[in-house]
Amino acid sequence: MRSSIPGSATSSGARRRGVRSPAARAPGSPDRPSAAFTGVLRQPGPLLGALVLAAVAGMAVLAPVLTPYSPTRNDLVHSLEPPSGAHPMGTDLLGRDVLTRILYGARLSISLGLTVQAVSVALGTALGLLAGYYGRWVDDVVTAVTTVVQAFPGLLFAIAVMAVLGPSVTNVLVALALVGWPTVSRLVRGETLAIKEQLYVEGARAAGAPDVHILLRHVLPNCAGPIIVVATLGLGGTILAEATLSFLGLGVQPPAPSWGSMLADARDRIWDAPWLMLYPGLAIFVTILALNLLGDGLRDVLDPRLRE
Template identity: 50%
Template sequence: MATLPVTDAAVEKLPRRRRRGLAKFMKNRAAVAGALIVVFVVVIALLAPWLAPYDPIQASFMTVRKAPDAAHWFGTDELGRDVLSRMIWGARASLLAGVVSVGIAVVVGVPLGLLAGYFGRLVDGVISRIADALLSIPFLILAIALAAFLGPSLTNAMIAIGVSAMPRFVRLTRGQALSVKAEDYVEGARAIGLDDFRIIVRYILPNVLPPIIVQASLTVAMAIIAEASLSFLGLGQLPPAPSWGSMLNTAKDFVDQAPWMSIFPGIAIFLAVLGFNLLGDGLRDALDPREL
């Protein structure tokens, strides 16, 4: 079988597309702002032991519900714990829940989507019907049900959120795989005798990664909200360990006496979710193959 010559232009095409995508991303001010917010949240979470001015679980009954001042910038809670320190440590729980949950969804959902899209027929029918059944249940309702079944803990909350988000990646990956497997280079790979596993890993997977990356960044924002919701309901991070959602759960009883207990964790959740959403939108535009 005759082979087509590999030209320098073909070799440099992918790097050029990546450079154009990066340049387009950097020109998007909203996307850059989102990336900066995400980097800020990650740095706060990683450096929590060094950035937190106080022990996040140390109670002090001499400073119960103390308003923000020079000693406690964000005030204290109902047990005299520093709200700023708890928010800094809570960033770890929220970020960990977002990243690990999406990691579970990607690790499970992408391979299932590849199998469904590539092999079709019975495999596609079984996987797609299971995914459709899970998608028929609202995301947060499914996550709450699974978390309640597994029991309250941050680990179980991450598993529940990951399983609830998994069908989205199954459907997305299946659709992309159906499109890619019809391309000429995939047919050529079959013609020269490559087995299905090599075709999926070498030709299908790399071409479905860009939309998966975009979906993952957007799903992290959704997972952060889900973790906060579960913690608010007592199904996520358990006290006294700090979490933005559990802080809101406690603050609901002191909205009139100590509004800062709810304002600052709420702002933190808002900014983190906004950052990941802006980042995801920017990646979607930058990785759009029609504009590269």
């Protein structure tokens, strides 16, 4: 006798074939993550951002192949030469090729930005999960520390940390990571507070699943979308903050190439050698714009409220 319940045969057949029904999926989890990212690349803005970022990263990796010059070796004979065939973006006061220094500066900015975001996301995610899931005194402590850090403007807090630790690449990483993790922590905490009340989490808890399993298997995957968006947008802010610290003399120290230090060296030559400020400024502008375009596209796709 056939079942009189519509769809019961289809559901049982799906269970026999090992296919999970939509109701069995955790709310908020994307059905096809690859399809979500494919949707990002179908939009003109995010696609342009992704292509520009790929080009910048590719040129940074291939810098030794693309240019024959050293980013740190002085050549006073060719000091302050305007853009030409030999030097497409001109040379600086010490005769160093500007294009070469921009390419090697991209290496430093991108690698430092990725490292800072990795540390910020790891620390912020861990603290946000603990605060949102356990609550009580854990939430109070994490929220208090987060509030104290965010009470100061981010750049001023980073400058204060650099003033204490001293200028170096490692200290820049520490300062910017200390500034960046509270944003991730607050986001993950809010998401965890909502997710832990869902029925599938309550069911896992009632079945005796340990807290680590629940956090890693059920809570964290549903926070992945917002974390990716915040990390992508935060990468642009990190690159800009590193350039600002280097511009002020608190970041990467000469002769290492940095977009911020190149702008600082160009302050006194803005009228007689405008290319010294133009090209590093364009590099910062284009990179951050591309990151923001990609981040906006990811937000539109990964945020379920915007998808609806």
